Amino acid sequence: MTTFPHGFLWGGATAANQLEGGWQEDGRGPSIADALPGGPERFAIAASPDFDWSLVPDATYPNHLGIDHYHRFKEDIALFAEMGFKCYRFSVAWSRIFPQGDESTPNEAGLKFYDDLIDECLKFDIQPVITISHYELPLHLAKAYNGWRNKALIGFYERFARTVIERYGDRVKYFLTFNEINSAAHFPVMSQGLIPATGANDKRNVFQAWHNQFVASAKAVQLAHAFDPTIQVGCMIIYATSYAYDANPVNQLANLQHNQDFNFFCADVQVRGAYPRYTHRYLAENGVSEADLDRTEAELALLKAGTVDFISFSYYMSSAVEVTGAVKDTVAGNLMGGVKNPFLQASDWGWQIDPTGLRIALNELSDRYQKPLFVVENGLGAKDVVEPDGRIFDPYRIDYLRAHIEAIAGALRDGVPVMGYTPWGCIDLVSASTGQMSKRYGFIYVDLDDAGHGTLARSRKQSFAWYQRVIASKGTLLDDDVMY
Ligand code: BG6
Numbered sequence: 001m002t003t004f005p006h007g008f009l010w011g012g013a014t015a016a017n018q019l020e021g022g023w024q025e026d027g028r029g030p031s032i033a034d035a036l037p038g039g040p041e042r043f044a045i046a047a048s049p050d051f052d053w054s055l056v057p058d059a060t061y062p063n064h065l066g067i068d069h070y071h072r073f074k075e076d077i078a079l080f081a082e083m084g085f086k087c088y089r090f091s092v093a094w095s096r097i098f099p100q101g102d103e104s105t106p107n108e109a110g111l112k113f114y115d116d117l118i119d120e121c122l123k124f125d126i127q128p129v130i131t132i133s134h135y136e137l138p139l140h141l142a143k144a145y146n147g148w149r150n151k152a153l154i155g156f157y158e159r160f161a162r163t164v165i166e167r168y169g170d171r172v173k174y175f176l177t178f179n180e181i182n183s184a185a186h187f188p189v190m191s192q193g194l195i196p197a198t199g200a201n202d203k204r205n206v207f208q209a210w211h212n213q214f215v216a217s218a219k220a221v222q223l224a225h226a227f228d229p230t231i232q233v234g235c236m237i238i239y240a241t242s243y244a245y246d247a248n249p250v251n252q253l254a255n256l257q258h259n260q261d262f263n264f265f266c267a268d269v270q271v272r273g274a275y276p277r278y279t280h281r282y283l284a285e286n287g288v289s290e291a292d293l294d295r296t297e298a299e300l301a302l303l304k305a306g307t308v309d310f311i312s313f314s315y316y317m318s319s320a321v322e323v324t325g326a327v328k329d330t331v332a333g334n335l336m337g338g339v340k341n342p343f344l345q346a347s348d349w350g351w352q353i354d355p356t357g358l359r360i361a362l363n364e365l366s367d368r369y370q371k372p373l374f375v376v377e378n379g380l381g382a383k384d385v386v387e388p389d390g391r392i393f394d395p396y397r398i399d400y401l402r403a404h405i406e407a408i409a410g411a412l413r414d415g416v417p418v419m420g421y422t423p424w425g426c427i428d429l430v431s432a433s434t435g436q437m438s439k440r441y442g443f444i445y446v447d448l449d450d451a452g453h454g455t456l457a458r459s460r461k462q463s464f465a466w467y468q469r470v471i472a473s474k475g476t477l478l479d480d481d482v483m484y
Contacts (some may be wrong), residue, residue: 001409002476004409008420008474018063023064027107029096029140031093031136031137038435038452039450047195062435062436063435066429067430067448072456073120079464084472085426087129087174091133094138099138101141102140102145114164128168129172129374129376148213149194158220165231174232177308180236182262188206204287204293211294215302235312238314239315242255243255251321272369274300311365313374315375322339359407366416379400381441383438391462391484392445392461423467429446436450443461445461
């Protein structure tokens with residue numbers, strides 16, 4: 001049994017676009033998430049050649065309402081406090097602060113909302129952890145500037161980050177610059193605001209957009225440290241532990257390169273401050289040469305000067321690499337699928353559940369970077385059933401989370417410095433990939449269905465009582481024999 005360290009940041013994580021709603025209130029502008037229709041086809045629609053960010057009359061747009069957290073955040077924070085949260089990871093909706101993204105003056109009403117949210121957290125000794133940009137680029141920046149491929153966005157982001165850090169930095173000590181920055185390898189729509197019509201299918205644009213984001217991230221780190229040297233800024237990546245399918249050296253090499261290209265590339269730049277040695281190979285395999293990219297000496301120096309303090313990552317699943325074509329069985333996953341790993345079960349959405357992979361991830365990241373690590377997303381998207389008496393039993397979610405907490409405990413025993421754990425969607429919210437409400441992650445149930453019908457009432461699931469005891473016992477009481 002491992003007692004988690006004093007100061008370990010137990011909490012939960014959300015993103016503005018997936019729970020706030022109030023999409024047109026108090027001066028907020030539209031974001032790219034507002035233009036994604038609901039339903040399992042939303043990513044396929046956004047990746048189709050004729051998608052142009054326009055809203056169409058017969059579609060639903062679940063991010064417009066979210067779970068109405070904009071009006072109910074006090075009730076939600078009180079529930080987080082009741083669970084004993086030490087921190088709460090949320091994002092600041094860029095278009096609430098700069099509705100179009102390219103204005104020079106921020107929207108005071110938007111700033112005020114986060115003042116109130118932060119103060120509400122602090123009232124309960126919950127430390128805010130802010131993601132500066134989480135899949136919610138102002139729509140205008142995607143439409144008028146073609147998203148992150150345009151260097152103008154560095155300046156707009158810098159202004160946004162400066163505004164956020166200077167306004168909240170007296171009360172907030174943890175910032176993450178970009179959510180899952182490496183996700184652009186598979187789906188640059190949400191993290192770079194690139195769609196096929198504006199170059200999502202041209203890898204040169206994706207690499208240029210990444211470079212622009214790396215520079216913007218480095219500037220944010222510098223701004224935060226200049227404002228208050230005790231502020232810690234992290235990068236944020238998707239980490240999907242990857243195994244070679246078998247001992248075939250061909251698969252082993254492919255897996256090694258997959259790890260470099262997907263799991264490590266962005267973090268290598270943000271943590272070490274320079275492009276890694278395999279960049280040339282990675283670019284070339286994507287038909288891009290270093291000369292194709294617009295990277296100035298001043299920008300490269302900035303990358304060195306603005307390295308992050310810690311690495312945060314999401315971990316939901318692992319993947320397996322098989323390149324000979326011998327294995328035909330495939331599975332879906334968090335933005336990327338792959339071959340089926342015969343040792344693992346998958347969630348109802350096909351994501352392969354692998355708690356041991358989290359212990360491996362923590363060891364791999366720690367070995368590579370020697371920096372503190374923060375698990376800022378983890379969880380099981382599942383369908384919940386409300387019993388006639390209103391209770392929601394979710395032993396499957398408890399099983400998933402328990403196994404992953406045990407994996408973190410294992411990594412702590414391995415000597416890995418883990419700062420905290422914020423399970424994803426601590427309150428049910430709109431799924432990023434499918435726009436569904438029925439893909440639920442929360443400890444708190446929200447009465448809202450995929451069509452947007454429901455009372456929005458909140459209720460505690462079985463896992464709520466369980467997580468409350470996990471936190472109170474510093475991670476030592478993990479059984480589900482809690483009163484509910
Ligand atoms: C992460 C994202 O990839 O996974 C979140 O940072 C997202 O925004 C989460 O919600 C879970 O994915 P999904 O598609 O089930 O909502």
